[in-house]
Amino acid sequence: xxxxxxxGLLSRGxxxxxxxxxxxxxASLSPVFLTFNNLFNVGTQIAVIAILAFxxxxxxxxxxxxxxxxxxxxxxxxxxxxxxxxASMPWPVAVAAGLGAGGAAGLVNGLLIAYGRLxxxxxxxxxxxxxxxxxxxxxxxxxxxxxxEAIQTLGAGDLFGFIPLPVIVLLFMxxxxxxxxxxxxxxxxxxxxxxxxxxxxxxxxxxxxxxxFVYTLSGLFAGVAGVLSTGRLAxxxxxxxxxxxxxxxxxxxxxxxxxxxxxxxxSGTFVGALILGVLRNGLNLLNVSSFWQQxxxxxxxxxxxxTDTLRRRRK
Numbered sequence: 001x002x003x004x005x006x007x008g009l010l011s012r013g014x015x016x017x018x019x020x021x022x023x024x025x026x027a028s029l030s031p032v033f034l035t036f037n038n039l040f041n042v043g044t045q046i047a048v049i050a051i052l053a054f055x056x057x058x059x060x061x062x063x064x065x066x067x068x069x070x071x072x073x074x075x076x077x078x079x080x081x082x083x084x085x086x087a088s089m090p091w092p093v094a095v096a097a098g099l100g101a102g103g104a105a106g107l108v109n110g111l112l113i114a115y116g117r118l119x120x121x122x123x124x125x126x127x128x129x130x131x132x133x134x135x136x137x138x139x140x141x142x143x144x145x146x147x148x149e150a151i152q153t154l155g156a157g158d159l160f161g162f163i164p165l166p167v168i169v170l171l172f173m174x175x176x177x178x179x180x181x182x183x184x185x186x187x188x189x190x191x192x193x194x195x196x197x198x199x200x201x202x203x204x205x206x207x208x209x210x211x212x213f214v215y216t217l218s219g220l221f222a223g224v225a226g227v228l229s230t231g232r233l234a235x236x237x238x239x240x241x242x243x244x245x246x247x248x249x250x251x252x253x254x255x256x257x258x259x260x261x262x263x264x265x266x267s268g269t270f271v272g273a274l275i276l277g278v279l280r281n282g283l284n285l286l287n288v289s290s291f292w293q294q295x296x297x298x299x300x301x302x303x304x305x306x307t308d309t310l311r312r313r314r315k
Contacts, residue, residue, distance in 0.1 A: 015255050015271045022275060026282035033285060040164050046277035047166035048073070048225045048232070050270060052244055053251035054177040055221025057269045060252050061181070062214045063194040063261025064120040068109060068127035069222040069248055073241035075131040076102040076226030080151075081144035081236025091148035098230075099223040105131050106219020110212035128245070135238040145235035155231020169228055173221065178266035186213050194261025250297075251276055254304040275300070 026033045052069045059066040080098025083089045089097065105127055112123035157165045181187040189210045192200040201207045230236050255272030257264030279300065283293045 015268055015275065019271050019275050019278065022278050022282070026278060026285070030282065030285040033282060036162070038281065038285075040162070040167065042274070042277045042281045043167040043170065044164045045281065046273045047164075047170040048229045048241075049244060049247045049251060049276070050170055050273035051173045051221055051225040051228065052241075052248040053255075053269045053273050054173055054266060055218035055225075056245075056248045057177060057252050057255075057257060057264050057266065058180070058190055058214050059120070059218050060249070060257050060259060061194045061261060061264040062190040062211065063197060064113065064211070064214070065124065065249070065259070066106075066109065066215065066218050067121065067124040067245050067249075068105065068131055069218060069225075070241035070244035070246075071128045071131035071135070072102050072105045072219055072222040073226040073229060073244060074135040074238055075105060075138075076223040077230035077240055078135040078139050078144065078236045078238055080227050081147050081230055082138050084148055084151075085144050085146070085236075091150055094148070095151070095227055098227045099220060102219045102221075102223020102226060103216050104219070106216040106222070107212065109219065110215035113215065114208040114211040132238075139236060139238045141238060143235040143237050147230055147235060151227065151231040152234050153231070155228055155233070166228060166232065169224070173224065174266055174270050177269070180217075181266055186210060190214060191262055194263070196262075246301075247276060250301040250304070254300065259305070272304075 023033075032038055052073065056066050056069060076098040079101040080094050083097040084091055084094035087094075109120075109124055109127050112118045112126075113120050116123070154165050154169070159165055159168060181190070189200070189205050192203070192205060193207055193210060197207060226241070229240050233240065251272035252264060252269050253259060253272070254275055255264070255268030255270070257268060276297065279297060280293060283296065288296075
């Protein structure tokens with residue numbers, strides 16, 4: 001086996017190997033870890049973060065960054081809850097309004113970056129503040145409830161009495177992300193733009209249009225996460241999703257994506273989100289304090305970013 005092929009295999013299989021080792025360690029330390037209830041609990045806990053991370057995967061592969069997804073999640077959830085409770089809209093229309101708010105926030109990000117020439121870091125940092133502020137303005141700073149029972153069931157119900165519905169939504173969004181990245185023209189454009197934006201433009205790719213699509217897609221995924229989170233909490237919370245953007249970006253990087261663009265996958269992000277979820281779940285089972293959990297998870301994120309940096313230097 002050639003060195004390049006071995007390196008590629010390790011790059012793709014490294015996060016999965018890390019997840020398996022982490023599961024073995026946690027299972028040896030806690031007899032509760034490998035029970036069905038606990039594993040489904042991990043899936044429920046990571047559902048919202050993983051859906052956010054899938055949206056961020058599109059952005060990072062195309063060479064950008066999206067710091068606003070946590071706030072856009074809150075805005076989408078509040079718009080959905082307000083439309084349903086205060087405006088008395090049918091819940092499907094309210095869901096569409098929530099998703100529309102997420103997509104609109106993503107589109108504004110894309111316009112600022114593609115036409116305004118703002119660096120993605122600055123544009124999405126501004127949207128982080130704007131979206132959170134709008135969520136507080138619309139809600140008056142207080143939770144909005146009660147939300148429709150159908151969405152509460154989606155956020156906290158079970159299929160066949162034991163499969164959490166958030167896990168079903170998570171698997172659907174995972175499959176959608178994989179199809180977009182592997183089998184569509186915009187997906188291939190994301191890799192091309194992230195690899196070399198100038199060359200992509202010269203080869204005929206409409207870079208501006210693709211950037212608008214990428215950031216709008218990220219906003220829509222944050223909208224889905226916002227509606228799901230609102231169902232799980234049974235109310236629209238203006239402070240929902242606080243710092244979730246950090247976990248979403250961490251899941252993408254831990255899953256093997258490069259912050260320089262051009263590298264990443266849906267399966268890698270899924271594994272990255274699982275690593276964060278298993279780590280948090282295992283530390284909770286071991287009664288590790290939340291303060292130390294932040295230290296440990298922050299160290300894992302730093303190691304993942306350092307690995308990405310070293311990988312790029314070798315190239």
